[in-house]
Amino acid sequence: MSESISCRSCGGQDLDDLGPCPPFAASSTAILGTSGRLLRCANCALGQRDPIPDAASLIAMYRDTPVEDMAYRFEDNAAWVRARKTMLERHNPARDLDVLDVGCHTGIFLAALPATWRRYGIESARAPVGVASQRHGVTIISERLENTGSEWTQRFDAVTMFDVIEHLPNPAAGIAQAARLLKPGGTLLLSSGDLDAWTWRWLGSGHWYLQTPQHLSVISKRFLQHVANENMLKLMEVQTIPHRLARRRERWSEAIKAIYWGLRQRSGPYRIPHHLMQSLPGLTELRHMRSVPWTMSLQDHCLAVYGR
Secondary structure: OEOOOOOOOOOOOOEEEEEEOOOOOHHHHHHHOOOOEEEEEOOOOOEEEEOOOOHHHHHHHHHOOOOOOOOOOHHHEHHHHHHHHHHHHHOOOOOOOEEEEEOOOOOHHHHOOOOOOEEEEEOOOHHHHHHHHHHHOOEEEEOOHHHOOHHHOOOEEEEEEEOOHHHOOOHHHHHHHHHHOEEEEEEEEEEEEEOOOHHHHHHHHHOHHHHOOOOOEEEOHHHHHHHHHHHOOEEEEEEEEOOEOOOHHHHHHHHHHHHHHHHHOOOHHHHHHHHHHOOOOOOHHHHHOOOOOOOOOOOOEEEEEEEO
16 A cells, blocks of 8 residues: 555545566666656555656657657547447447647558548647648647647547556546537547556566556556546447457467466466466467566556537
8 A cells, every 4th residue: 555645637645556666677677766666645546656757848848759659540449439339329420520739640540531520639749730730621729739839729530549548647637628628519539558457467467568667557447437427428438449450370479478477476376377378389489578468458547428
């Protein structure tokens, strides 16, 4: 338990210490120091890294993000594919809708929406902004969500936040700010790591998602419902998704690696299946693993849909 640290979302004092986060890459460690520990608030259920980089350091890192970072193909990104399907089910593609993507990067998601829908974005990375606006016709309205002007309040039919929430020190405030931009009857969709997923329950604070120094927060369904209650939003749906779509064989391989790494981090009776797995034909290479596997095709993310 941590008694001296308050929850960054609700201010609660009852935080469970889930253990140390996996180490950063050497370059990140030199800049940011320790990878910290993962804490979970007993009141709102937000998972939060502590300590985290200061705001100025984070802003500088995001502004310098190159175009090639997060350069996913649309059809490989589970959140984009599911979100487009959800939006098309809720909104008539022939209507003139205003859609805002928070953290739009180069605008790939917006470019995949119906041509009749008007595309807006919030993005702080300098190079991707040019691609979004020039190649995909995205109107950038702000560099950061919290700096968005009042003229955009209740302006959008849909607001999306893909892999943004984990970058926010206070995700509840970010969701509230995004909801402010929705028209009555609008839809807010967000995706991020899911603390309820089996890989998170198995790997805990050692999950691969926390090897990225900018990942500060981890959400769960209970946290999402807490935010809905606090902001008069309706949590309409929470879908369990992977970060990246992949074939069954790759998912199976990643699941084996995740199970093995979790066993390896434990002691006592867990050592028996740990040694057994690495001695099985076809699995002997497991013994050479040196860090938590990046199991991006497993169901360790969620897509949440809020209604206003």
